Amino acid sequence: MHFHSLLHLATVQLALLDVVAASPAGVSRGWLSARQDDVVPTPEENERAAQIKDVFTTAWEGYYTFAFPNDELRPIRHLAGLLSAHDLLTGPLAHLVKNKTQADALLPQARTLADTIKFGFDTPTGIPANNLYINNRTTDDRTDNNIAQVGTLVLEWTRLSDLTNNSEYGELAQRGESWLVNPRGPFGEPFPGLIGLEINITTGRFTTEEGGWIGGVDSFYEYLIKMFVYDPTRFEFYKDRWVTAADSSIKYLESHPNTRSDLTFLAWHNGTRVEGYSEHLACFDGGNFILGGLVLQEQRYVDFGLKLVDGCEAIYNQTLTGLGPDIFRWDPVGSNQSTVPANQTAFYQRAGFYIDAGSYGIGPEALESFYYAYRATGDRKYQDYIWNAFQNLRQFAAVDDVGFSILRDVNAPAGGGFGNYQPSFFLAETLKYAYLAHAPQAAVHVSGGQTADAQDWVFNTEAHPMKVVR
Numbered sequence: 001m002h003f004h005s006l007l008h009l010a011t012v013q014l015a016l017l018d019v020v021a022a023s024p025a026g027v028s029r030g031w032l033s034a035r036q037d038d039v040v041p042t043p044e045e046n047e048r049a050a051q052i053k054d055v056f057t058t059a060w061e062g063y064y065t066f067a068f069p070n071d072e073l074r075p076i077r078h079l080a081g082l083l084s085a086h087d088l089l090t091g092p093l094a095h096l097v098k099n100k101t102q103a104d105a106l107l108p109q110a111r112t113l114a115d116t117i118k119f120g121f122d123t124p125t126g127i128p129a130n131n132l133y134i135n136n137r138t139t140d141d142r143t144d145n146n147i148a149q150v151g152t153l154v155l156e157w158t159r160l161s162d163l164t165n166n167s168e169y170g171e172l173a174q175r176g177e178s179w180l181v182n183p184r185g186p187f188g189e190p191f192p193g194l195i196g197l198e199i200n201i202t203t204g205r206f207t208t209e210e211g212g213w214i215g216g217v218d219s220f221y222e223y224l225i226k227m228f229v230y231d232p233t234r235f236e237f238y239k240d241r242w243v244t245a246a247d248s249s250i251k252y253l254e255s256h257p258n259t260r261s262d263l264t265f266l267a268w269h270n271g272t273r274v275e276g277y278s279e280h281l282a283c284f285d286g287g288n289f290i291l292g293g294l295v296l297q298e299q300r301y302v303d304f305g306l307k308l309v310d311g312c313e314a315i316y317n318q319t320l321t322g323l324g325p326d327i328f329r330w331d332p333v334g335s336n337q338s339t340v341p342a343n344q345t346a347f348y349q350r351a352g353f354y355i356d357a358g359s360y361g362i363g364p365e366a367l368e369s370f371y372y373a374y375r376a377t378g379d380r381k382y383q384d385y386i387w388n389a390f391q392n393l394r395q396f397a398a399v400d401d402v403g404f405s406i407l408r409d410v411n412a413p414a415g416g417g418f419g420n421y422q423p424s425f426f427l428a429e430t431l432k433y434a435y436l437a438h439a440p441q442a443a444v445h446v447s448g449g450q451t452a453d454a455q456d457w458v459f460n461t462e463a464h465p466m467k468v469v470r
Contacts, residue, residue, distance in 0.1 A: 288305070
C-alpha cells in the first residue's frame with residue numbers, strides 16, 4: 001500500500017469512527033443548558049442520523065471500490081488525521097481498537113510525516129513554502145504564500161510537539177505564524193487585526209492588502225481563537241488578535257444587501273475599500289464567531305455569529321437546488337450604483353445576492369456554522385437548516401449510489417451537471433457536522449461550556465478533533 005494511501009485511509013476512516021461511535025458511559029460533554037449531558041436523542045434525530053450515516057457509508061464504499069489505494073480524491077490534512085486518530089483511539093474511542101500495534105503506530109507515523117516535510121519551513125523568515133517536492137527536498141520557488149496556508153499549521157504542529165515532548169514542531173509553525181500576528185509592511189493591516197492575503201516568505205512583508213474571511217485568508221482567523229481553546233495559557237495573545245479581528249470585522253466588514261437589509265454578510269476588502277463579495281468558504285465565519293463568544297463569555301459575538309449563520313442559510317434556500325453557490329455578491333445598503341447583472345435582477349430583488357460562480361464544492365462551511373448555532377442555542381431550526389441541505393445534497397449531488405460530486409451550477413436544473421470530483425473533506429467535514437448535529441450522545445463534540453477551560457476538544461480546519469491541553 002502506498003504511503004499516501006495509508007494516510008488517506010487513516011484520515012477518512014477516523015472521520016467515520018468519531019462520527020458514528022456512541023458515547024461510552026461516563027463521557028461528559030459540558031454543553032450549555034440548551035443541550036444537557038443527559039439529553040436523549042429524539043426519534044427524529046435518530047432517524048436523520050441513521051440516514052446521514054448510510055450516506056457516509058455509501059460514499060466511503062464508493063471511494064474504496066473505485067479509487068483505493070490511489071489518491072484520486074486528493075486527501076488533505078494528513079498530519080491532523082493521524083494526530084486526531086491517535087487522540088480518539090487513546091481516548092473516547094479506545095474501545096474500538098482491535099489491533100493495538102496499528103493504533104500505536106499513528107503517533108510515530110505523524111512524527112515521520114512531520115520530519116519529512118519540515119524542510120518547508122527552511123526559509124529566511126521561517127514562513128513555510130507552499131508546494132514541496134519530497135524526493136529531492138525542494139520547493140516550487142514561489143516567493144509568496146497566502147495567510148491561510150501559513151496560518152493553518154500551528155494547531156497540528158503544536159499538538160505534535162505536546163504529544164512527543166519535542167518543542168521543535170510547534171516552534172516551527174509558531175515562528176511562521178509570528179509574521180501574521182505581528183504584520184509588517186504598508187499592506188500588512190488595512191484594518192486593526194485584519195491582514196492582507198499574501199505574504200513574502202523571504203522578507204515577511206505583505207504583498208497584497210485584500211482580504212476578509214474568504215478563501216486564502218479564512219482559516220488564519222479560525223485558528224486564532226482555536227489555539228486559545230487548545231491552550232488558554234500559552235496562546236492568550238492569539239485570542240487577543242482574534243478579538244481585534246472580530247471587532248474590526250463587525251465595525252468595517254458587516255454588510256447588508258440593499259434589497260434584503262435583514263441579511264448579514266461579511267464583505268471583502270481591498271485595503272480599506274469594502275465590496276459586497278463573499279464565498280461559500282466564508283460561511284464558516286458564523287460558527288467561528290459563536291465559538292469565540294462561547295469561550296470568551298461574550299454574547300455579542302454569539303449574536304453576530306447567528307446573524308451570519310442566517311445569512312449563509314439564505315444563499316442556500318434561494319437557489320433552484322437549495323444549495324449555496326461558491327461565490328456570491330451584493331450591493332450594500334447605501335450603494336450609489338448597481339453591479340447586478342441584468343439577467344439576475346429579479347433574482348437579486350428576491351434573494352438579496354447574485355451569483356458570481358454557481359458551482360458548489362459540497363463543502364462543509366455552512367453546515368459547520370449551523371452545527372455551532374444549534375449546539376449553542378438548542379434551536380431546532382438550525383438542525384432543519386442542516387437537514388434541508390443534506391436532503392438537497394442527496395437529490396442533486398449523489399452519483400449512482402457510489403458517491404457524491406461537486407456541482408456546476410446550483411441555480412440550474414439538476415445542479416448544472418457534475419464536476420466529477422468527490423473531495424475527501426466531504427467525508428471528514430460535511431457529513432460529520434451533519435451527523436453530529438443530530439447525535440447529542442456522540443463520543444466527541446466541541447463543548448459549549450462558558451470558558452475555554454470547559455472545552456475537551458477542538459476541531460481543526462478539516463474537522464479532525466484534537467484533545468485540548470489540560
